[in-house]
Structures are given as structure tokens and as C-alpha cells.
Amino acid sequence: MSDMINEYLDRLEKALSGADPATMRDARGDAEEHLRSALDAASLESPGIPEDETLRGIIDDYGTPEEVADAYRRIEKFSTPVLAGRKANGKKSAAARFFGVLVDPRAYAALFYMLFSLVTGIIYFTWAVTGLSLSAGLAVLIIGIPFFGLFLLSVQGLMLVEGRIIEALSGIRMPRRSVAARKGLGIWEKFVSIMKDKRTWTSILYMVMQLIFGIMHFTVTVTLLAFSLSLILRPLLEYRFDLPIMHLGHATYWTPGWFMPFMVVLGVLLLVVSMHAARGMTRLHGRWAKFMLVR
Numbered sequence: 018m019s020d021m022i023n024e025y026l027d028r029l030e031k032a033l034s035g036a037d038p039a040t041m042r043d044a045r046g047d048a049e050e051h052l053r054s055a056l057d058a059a060s061l062e063s064p065g066i067p068e069d070e071t072l073r074g075i076i077d078d079y080g081t082p083e084e085v086a087d088a089y090r091r092i093e094k095f096s097t098p099v100l101a102g103r104k105a106n107g108k109k110s111a112a113a114r115f116f117g118v119l120v121d122p123r124a125y126a127a128l129f130y131m132l133f134s135l136v137t138g139i140i141y142f143t144w145a146v147t148g149l150s151l152s153a154g155l156a157v158l159i160i161g162i163p164f165f166g167l168f169l170l171s172v173q174g175l176m177l178v179e180g181r182i183i184e185a186l187s188g189i190r191m192p193r194r195s196v197a198a199r200k201g202l203g204i205w206e207k208f209v210s211i212m213k214d215k216r217t218w219t220s221i222l223y224m225v226m227q228l229i230f231g232i233m234h235f236t237v238t239v240t241l242l243a244f245s246l247s248l249i250l251r252p253l254l255e256y257r258f259d260l261p262i263m264h265l266g267h268a269t270y271w272t273p274g275w276f277m278p279f280m281v282v283l284g285v286l287l288l289v290v291s292m293h294a295a296r297g298m299t300r301l302h303g304r305w306a307k308f309m310l311v312r
Contacts, residue, residue, distance in 0.1 A: 021072045022052050025082060032086035037093070038311045039180075039190045044089045046194055051079060093190075116289060123188060124292040127299035130186040131238040134302070137182070138231025141175065141224035148172075149221070166208045169217055176220045176310050189303030192311060216310065223309040230302060237298070241291035248284025252277050 026045055033041045055075045056068070063071070079085070109117070118124045148168035155161035173195060180191035211217055247254070251272055254260040263270040272280055 021069055022049065025052065025076060028082035029085060032082045033089065036090065037190045038307065039192045040089055040093055042192050042311060043194055044085065048079070048085060118289055118292045118296065124296045126186040127296040128238060128292065130299050131234040131295050134227070135231040135235035137179065138228040142228035144171070144175065145221050145224040162208070166211070169211050172217065172220050172224065176223070179306065180310060183303045183306050187299045187303040189300065189307060191307065219309045223306065234298065234302070238295055241287065241294065245284045245287035245291055248280050248287060251280045251284070
């Protein structure tokens with residue numbers, strides 16, 4: 018890659034210092050792809066013009082790194098994730114903040130992600146383990162390296178999809194485009210570039226560990242929801258379906274009538290706490306995903 022393009026991208030990252038890492042990655046990828054494509058097109062049209070002179074004209078049209086950085090900062094203000102947290106216009110009481118989760122779309126999106134993460138965890142774990150195993154088994158054959166390269170490309174694609182899911186359901190800003198492939202490199206050079214990128218290996222580690230997190234998220238969510246709903250529906254379960262609260266040996270225990278309202282209230286409180294927990298765990302998982310897939 019031209020030293021001028023490298024210098025431009027470094028200046029762009031410096032100008033975006035303090036911005037979201039996902040924004041920086043998208044801005045760098047967009048700029049790199051544009052400069053490369055424009056340079057290749059200009060070289061074909063005017064092969065006699067020096068590369069540095071051609072790039073200066075392209076950069077003048079595209080904008081300086083500082084101008085591009087300012088444009089991305091302005092765009093980010095109007096393109097934040099739909100479910101990203103926003104500051105309230107006024108102060109709310111503690112009770113309003115506590116029970117407000119029941120009408121918060123982010124909480125229901127978080128609940129869905131907590132349940133859905135088991136599915137993605139199984140898919141990612143199976144794909145990663147199968148891909149690594151087959152790559153190791155085929156390493157002695159001529160198709161081993163091409164197969165491993167395709168597997169690494171598939172990892173990049175899957176993690177781009179995972180990032181979009183996380184951004185949609187948690188509000189955590191994630192990259193919105195894949196890493197631009199370097200033009201002018203041979204197949205082997207591209208393969209080595211992917212191998213040297215630490216995000217390739219952290220992505221594979223993320224895919225493997227997603228099964229652990231998926232099981233944990235699913236188990237905690239289902240347990241809390243089931244227990245809270247069983248308390249809320251306790252009057253219906255006992256008075257309509259004759260289901261006792263507990264069987265212990267040959268003894269059967271029922272909820273005293275005077276305590277039944279407290280059971281319902283306790284169930285509602287536990288449900289609210291469960292939704293807060295789901296929203297918090299989803300946000301934490303989103304930050305973990307950004308650390309592994311972006312930084």
C-alpha cells in the first residue's frame with residue numbers, strides 16, 4: 018500500500034481520537050477502500066502520472082483526515098443505534114426508574130438476546146471447532162491452506178453478522194462494514210494478512226466462548242422468568258389447577274390465603290429485577306464483544 022495512504026489513515030485515526038472504536042474502524046475502512054479504488058481507476062486512465070500526484074488529487078476530492086473525521090462525528094450523532102441508552106429529559110423517581118423497565122423496549126430486546134444467544138452460541142461453537150478440526154486434518158493435503166483461508170473469511174463474515182445483532186438488540190455501537198481487503202496483494206499475501214490480524218484469532222475465541230455465555234444467559238433468564246411468573250400466577254395455579262407450591266416427601270404444601278397477595282407482589286418485583294438483569298447482562302456482553310471483535 019502507498020505510504021501516502023498509510024499516512025492518511027494514521028492521521029484519520031488520530032483525528033478520530035476519542036471516538037467509538039467501531040466508528041474509527043468504519044471510517045478507516047471506508048477511506049482505505051475509496052482511496053484504493055480511486056487510485057486503481059486513475060492509474061488505468063492516466064498510467065503516466067506519478068502515484069503520489071494522483072493520490073493528492075484524490076485526497077483533495079475526498080477531504081483531509083480532519084474533515085472526514087468531523088463528518089463522521091456529525092453522522093454518528095444522527096445514526097446512533099436505535100436501542101442505545103439516552104439521557105432522560107428530566108429527573109425520574111427511583112420507583113419510576115425501577116418499574117420503567119416494564120415499558121422499555123431495550124429490556125425486551127435484551128431478553129430476546131439472552132435467549133437467542135444460546136442458538137448463536139451453538140452455531141458459532143460448532144462452526145469454529147469444525148473449521149479448526151478440518152483445517153488441521155487437511156493441513157497435510159494441498160487443499161488444506163485454501164480451506165483454512167476460506168474458514169477464516171467465514172469467521173469474519175459471521176462476526177460481522179454478530180456485531181449487527183448485538184447493535185440491534187443491545188444498542189452497543191458495532192462495525193457496520195467488513196474490513197476492506199487489500200488490493201494489489203496476491204492470494205498468499207492476503208492469507209498472511211488475515212493470519213497476522215489479531216482480530217481473526219480473538220474472533221475465533223469469541224465464537225468458542227459464545228457457547229459458554231449462551232448457556233449461562235439462557236439458563237439465568239429462563240430460571241428467573243419461570244420463577245417470577247410462577248409467583249405471579251400462584252393464585253391461578255393453586256385455586257384453578259390445584260397445583261401446590263411444594264411437594265416434600267409425602268407432605269404437600271399450599272400457600273396460605275393471607276400470604277397469596279405477597280406472593281404476587283414478590284413475583285412482580287422479581288420480574289422487574291429479571292428484566293433489569295437481562296438488560297445489564299446484555300450491555301456487558303456487548304462490551305465484551307466489542308473488546309474481542311473491534312479493539
